[in-house]
Amino acid sequence: VPELPEVETVRRGLQQATSNLAIAGGDVLLDRAIAYPQSASDFIAAIAGLKVAQWYRRGKYLLARLDRPDAETPDPGELVPTPHGWLGVHLRMTGQLLWLPRHTELQKHARVRLFFPQERELRFVDQRTFGQMWWIPPDTDPAAIVTGLQQLGPEPFSADFSTDYLVRRCRNRTRPIKNALLDQRLVAGAGNIYADETLFLSRVRPTKPCGELSEGQIETIRANLVKVLQQAIAAGGTTFSSFLDVQGINGNYAGMAWTYGRAGKPCRICGRAIERIKLAGRSSHFCPRCQSL
DNA sequence: CATACGTCCTGGCTGC
DNA sequence: TGCAGCCAGGACGTAT
Numbered sequence: 001v002p003e004l005p006e007v008e009t010v011r012r013g014l015q016q017a018t019s020n021l022a023i024a025g026g027d028v029l030l031d032r033a034i035a036y037p038q039s040a041s042d043f044i045a046a047i048a049g050l051k052v053a054q055w056y057r058r059g060k061y062l063l064a065r066l067d068r069p070d071a072e073t074p075d076p077g078e079l080v081p082t083p084h085g086w087l088g089v090h091l092r093m094t095g096q097l098l099w100l101p102r103h104t105e106l107q108k109h110a111r112v113r114l115f116f117p118q119e120r121e122l123r124f125v126d127q128r129t130f131g132q133m134w135w136i137p138p139d140t141d142p143a144a145i146v147t148g149l150q151q152l153g154p155e156p157f158s159a160d161f162s163t164d165y166l167v168r169r170c171r172n173r174t175r176p177i178k179n180a181l182l183d184q185r186l187v188a189g190a191g192n193i194y195a196d197e198t199l200f201l202s203r204v205r206p207t208k209p210c211g212e213l214s215e216g217q218i219e220t221i222r223a224n225l226v227k228v229l230q231q232a233i234a235a236g237g238t239t240f241s242s243f244l245d246v247q248g249i250n251g252n253y254a255g256m257a258w259t260y261g262r263a264g265k266p267c268r269i270c271g272r273a274i275e276r277i278k279l280a281g282r283s284s285h286f287c288p289r290c291q292s293l
Numbered sequence: 294c295a296t297a298c299g300t301c302c303t304g305g306c307t308g309c
Numbered sequence: 310t311g312c313a314g315c316c317a318g319g320a321c322g323t324a325t
Contacts (some may be wrong), residue, residue, distance in 0.1 A: 001317085001319080002319095048308075060319080060320095090319085090320085091319095091321065092305095092318085092319055092320080093302085093317080093318055094302090094303085094317095094318095101321065109303085119313095126304045127302085127303060127304075128301090128304085128317090128318090128320085129301085129302055130301070130304050130319070130320085131300065147321090148319095148320065148321080157304085173296090174295080174296080175295075175296060175297090179296085179297090182318095182319085184319085184320075191318085191319075192317095192318065192319090204321090212298075280297085280298090281297090281298070281318075282318055282319095283316090283317080284315085
């Protein structure tokens with residue numbers, strides 16, 4: 001399941017592989033994978049002939065700034081309207097972007113192909129078909145098309161994601177802290193794996209109501225989320241999932257989940273069996289002894 | 294406004 | 310061996 005560190009790993013790979021290369025054309029194998037425009041052929045026609053100038057990440061969204069092939073490499077900027085539009089991607093559950101030789105045999109779950117020079121191809125493979133791609137037209141705010149960007153909370157590494165901010169957003173709230181961490185409006189990029197790991201390191205139960213956390217606990221959770229995400233990025237994404245980077249390589253995040261996917265197994269600290277409960281429709285894993293706060 | 298829940302989807306796994 | 314049923318979960322729409 002690609003969360004922020006996996007998406008960032010993909011962004012870096014895309015930047016390396018495709019920046020300043022022109023999109024020669026493409027093929028949409030599953031129309032549903034194109035969220036905008038409605039017609040898959042319009043999508044391909046819109047981006048064909050433009051070059052990928054720069055890849056950005058916002059939460060778990062990827063955005064490529066498009067440009068004319070003869071344009072200078074633009075300065076890195078913000079996600080703002082540009083004269084040649086954007087290409088947006090969300091991998092959701094099982095999406096993969098693979099940089100392949102064009103003749104590579106089509107995977108069963110290949111959904112979209114984007115052709116590049118020298119017989120290279122960026123291929124979107126997605127078993128569960130939740131992943132999506134958008135074309136953002138010229139001079140249009142990406143958030144007007146990729147509506148999920150509108151409500152997205154602060155990036156975890158930004159100054160906006162401060163303890164003060166989190167304390168304010170937790171005050172008088174009753175929902176479990178685990179649910180809050182998964183809410184992309186609160187903070188962008190966390191998912192089930194890193195939320196569970198963050199709460200383990202913070203010694204806080206996933207069920208703990210936000211409003212009952214002390215300021216110290218909130219600061220601990222904030223700092224641990226940042227740490228967990230940074231370490232996972234440094235490792236090139238997680239091993240425990242089907243995640244692949246653009247070169248088809250699995251991540252290297254130590255294979256060292258404290259609790260995620262370890263229900264019934266002994267806690268790596270105290271030996272007690274890791275418990276699994278359902279929160280916000282997902283599995284939450286925690287150690288009943290270590291996470292007593 | 295805050296919170297909860299059903300929905301989309303495919304394939305792997307479990308248990309009978 | 311076959312197969313029904315459950316599980317995985319990001320984000321969105323709707324209900325309370």
